[in-house]
Amino acid sequence: xxxxxxxxxxxxxxxxxxxxxxxxxxxxxxxxxxxxxxxxxxxxxxxxxxxxxxxxxxxxxxxxxxxxxxxxxxxxxxxxxxxxxxxxxxxxxxxxxxxxxxxxxxxxxxxxxxxxxxxxxxxxxxxxxxxxxxxxxxxxxxxxxxxxxxxxxxxxxxxxxxxxxxxxxxxxxxxxxxxxxx
Numbered sequence: 001x002x003x004x005x006x007x008x009x010x011x012x013x014x015x016x017x018x019x020x021x022x023x024x025x026x027x028x029x030x031x032x033x034x035x036x037x038x039x040x041x042x043x044x045x046x047x048x049x050x051x052x053x054x055x056x057x058x059x060x061x062x063x064x065x066x067x068x069x070x071x072x073x074x075x076x077x078x079x080x081x082x083x084x085x086x087x088x089x090x091x092x093x094x095x096x097x098x099x100x101x102x103x104x105x106x107x108x109x110x111x112x113x114x115x116x117x118x119x120x121x122x123x124x125x126x127x128x129x130x131x132x133x134x135x136x137x138x139x140x141x142x143x144x145x146x147x148x149x150x151x152x153x154x155x156x157x158x159x160x161x162x163x164x165x166x167x168x169x170x171x172x173x174x175x176x177x178x179x180x181x182x
Contacts, residue, residue, distance in 0.1 A: 076153040103128040111138035
């Protein structure tokens with residue numbers, strides 16, 4: 001169970017009112033969520049503050065943030081085309097792997113931990129059979145292959161920041177899918 005004191009020290013929460021059955025809500029850099037003890041917590045994500053994996057893991061499950069270079073980066077929910085492309089690509093790769101069992105393919109959301117300042121959720125990732133030891137509750141290390149499907153809200157991060165990050169952590173192949181350009 002999470003300790004409310006830890007929230008206070010790490011994510012700077014402020015008092016919250018009872019919001020009923022809502023799991024979490026995001027407004028202007030603030031996340032309102034219910035912790036495991038049933039308490040409602042408001043926490044502020046600051047663009048200026050540096051965060052690490054310990055902070056990241058205090059966020060509620062499915063909070064739309066990724067930790068990139070020590071910054072909490074908001075990632076908006078994907079649109080229909082993004083999800084359709086993601087589903088199709090995952091299906092075709094999975095179909096290939098059923099016939100040729102050379103590794104594992106996983107679709108988002110699943111955390112990939114590179115180090116304490118970088119935890120991301122690629123749209124699709126592949127880990128070869130010889131490297132499946134990096135698969136735990138999350139992926140700990142670089143997958144062999146990552147696919148990111150661009151959405152208007154995340155295109156600059158995927159083409160610039162994540163490209164650099166994936167290269168630095170030795171991801172062997174990185175495919176960027178431009179849905180708008182087909």
